[in-house]
Amino acid sequence: MSTAQIRLNDRVAAMQPSATLAMKSRAAEMRRQGHPVVALSAGEPDFDTPAPIAKAGMQAIQDGFTHYTENPGMQALREAIAEKLERENDLRVSPDQIVCSNGAKQSIALAVHALCDEGDEVLIPAPYWVSYPEMARFAGATPQVVHTAVDHDYKLSPERLDEALTERTRLFILCSPSNPTGAVYSADELEALADVLRRYDDVLVLSDEIYEYVLYGADHVAFGSLPGMRDRTITVNGFSKGFAMTGWRLGYLAAPTPIADACAKIQGQFTSAPSSISQKAGVAAYEMGSGPVDDMVAAFRERRDVVVDRLRSLEGVQCPMPQGAFYVYPDVSSYFGAETPGGETIKDSSDLCFYLLEEHHVALVPGTAFGAADGLRISYASSMDDLKTGLDRIEAGLEALR
Numbered sequence: 001m002s003t004a005q006i007r008l009n010d011r012v013a014a015m016q017p018s019a020t021l022a023m024k025s026r027a028a029e030m031r032r033q034g035h036p037v038v039a040l041s042a043g044e045p046d047f048d049t050p051a052p053i054a055k056a057g058m059q060a061i062q063d064g065f066t067h068y069t070e071n072p073g074m075q076a077l078r079e080a081i082a083e084k085l086e087r088e089n090d091l092r093v094s095p096d097q098i099v100c101s102n103g104a105k106q107s108i109a110l111a112v113h114a115l116c117d118e119g120d121e122v123l124i125p126a127p128y129w130v131s132y133p134e135m136a137r138f139a140g141a142t143p144q145v146v147h148t149a150v151d152h153d154y155k156l157s158p159e160r161l162d163e164a165l166t167e168r169t170r171l172f173i174l175c176s177p178s179n180p181t182g183a184v185y186s187a188d189e190l191e192a193l194a195d196v197l198r199r200y201d202d203v204l205v206l207s208d209e210i211y212e213y214v215l216y217g218a219d220h221v222a223f224g225s226l227p228g229m230r231d232r233t234i235t236v237n238g239f240s241k242g243f244a245m246t247g248w249r250l251g252y253l254a255a256p257t258p259i260a261d262a263c264a265k266i267q268g269q270f271t272s273a274p275s276s277i278s279q280k281a282g283v284a285a286y287e288m289g290s291g292p293v294d295d296m297v298a299a300f301r302e303r304r305d306v307v308v309d310r311l312r313s314l315e316g317v318q319c320p321m322p323q324g325a326f327y328v329y330p331d332v333s334s335y336f337g338a339e340t341p342g343g344e345t346i347k348d349s350s351d352l353c354f355y356l357l358e359e360h361h362v363a364l365v366p367g368t369a370f371g372a373a374d375g376l377r378i379s380y381a382s383s384m385d386d387l388k389t390g391l392d393r394i395e396a397g398l399e400a401l402r
């Protein structure tokens with residue numbers, strides 16, 4: 001058999017590769033070719049894991065804590081998470097309702113696969129995190145994308161939610177603080193969404209709260225803590241963003257018992273528990289105190305202000321003020337239809353990002369990847385120097401368009 005004859009699973013063949021990872025590898029390839037690319041496309045903090053956490057990981061290795069743990073995660077970590085959820089999020093769950101996985105990405109995949117069948121719909125507000133629709137499709141379900149508007153800070157209104165729900169809706173995925181927009185729903189806004197959901201008994205909610213700690217003054221409200229929502233909400237969170245632990249691969253979900261059990265069953269057959277070393281480090285993260293996280297968030301806030309000020313000064317760019325995460329999502333649609341100096345027409349944000357990368361050596365992620373083609377995502381998880389250089393290049397690139 002030649003490699004050309006190898007037949008892949010239909011769902012794998014239909015899956016889109018992650019656009020953020022694709023941008024990262026294209027920028028790396030250009031760097032290898034000698035181009036001085038500034039990458040403002042990263043989806044991870046540019047800070048190292050705080051020392052007390054790293055030390056706990058090293059200690060785990062030295063102590064020989066290097067074996068499989070219980071499949072849903074070791075008891076001490078699940079207890080620490082349950083305490084955190086009660087203390088910080090007003091969410092009462094038992095450690096048995098928590099499943100720890102190799103990152104929040106796996107937690108979301110587990111929940112989507114545990115819940116969705118062929119014919120089910122998964123409601124996803126756009127701009128969305130790139131993996132949600134692919135996971136829904138891979139589970140056999142149909143992603144239903146509901147669009148939000150830049151002048152509503154890309155937040156879903158209760159009216160739009162009500163219009164979009166159908167009798168086939170199985171799961172509604174909410175992400176606050178949001179990747180890619182940085183939007184944060186207030187308690188009142190979440191309550192208004194919950195009020196709509198109370199009329200749809202069968203709809204479950206996956207609340208992705210991975211950016212919970214990266215907030216600029218707004219309060220984080222766990223969707224599952226709202227009256228009547230706990231028994232229909234899968235809360236997903238993890239250590240990657242708030243504790244700068246992306247490489248440790250540690251996330252978790254907290255869910256009603258039948259859902260947590262189903263997720264644990266899938267995990268038991270597919271991957272087993274996350275790394276024992278990372279789990280020890282996770283316990284240390286909750287014991288560390290908030291100092292290192294506060295410092296990181298203060299740095300992000302300073303950068304956010306610089307980036308947003310600068311973007312707002314550019315002609316034809318509309319940029320809401322993000323309240324959390326480390327992304328901005330400016331609307332650049334006024335440049336669609338413009339021509340590059342090379343005579344190419346910019347049709348959409350994908351063309352614009354490609355042009356900015358190839359001609360001006362700045363890597364961004366096009367809105368087409370997030371289901372909202374009028375915008376693009378700029379990550380400010382980069383040094384201030386890189387941000388300033390990157391913004392200069394964006395400005396020069398936009399000015400050169402006719």
Ligand SMILES: Cc1ncc(COP(=O)(O)O)c(C=O)c1O
Nearest residue numbers: 043103104105129179238240251
């Ligand atoms: C919205 C959102 N959810 C989940 C994840 C996955 O995070 P983890 O590194 O814990 O798998 C990411 C990472 O980019 C994200 O942006």
